[in-house]
Amino acid sequence: MGLTSAHVVPVLLLLGSNLFMTFAWYGHLKFKAAPLYLVVLISWGIAFFEYWLAVPANRIGHQVYSAAQLKTIQEVITLTVFVGFSAFWLKESISWTTGLGFVFIGIGAALVFRG
Structure with a gap:
């Protein structure tokens, strides 16, 4: 597999989208006193920007990756981003x-790319 922009750009876009989505889904946990309706609205606003990265990532990436491979890339990135987010933003350690x-999960992801 060559490293063309269709191979690399989707991964970078998915990395960015996961940063937004992780903050949208989990960032409010530091602000438990904030009203739920407010954190939902703020999370929704953050997720808007996540979509502006995820949708193009999948459109571009589908030129060279299957949909299953794109989803697998996204999930591996999600776990990687989440580990850093948990440690640095939420101050939680990973056991x-x-x-x-x-x-x-990474081993399972590798299997998706074998076929």
Whole structure:
């Protein structure tokens, strides 16, 4: 597989979209006193920008990746972003069992690209 822009750009766009989506879904956990309706509206606004990255990523990426491969890339990026987000934003550590579970998910992801 060559490293063309159709191979690389979707991965970069999915990385960016996952940063937005992780903040949209989990960023409010630091602000538990904020009203739920407010955090939902703010999360919705953040997710708007996530879509502006995810949709083009999948459109461009589908030139060289299957839909299953694109979803797998997205999930692996999600877990990677989440680990950093948990540690730096939420100040939560990742246990070895969670890490091992993510490794097993990574092994499953690798299988998607074998066929």
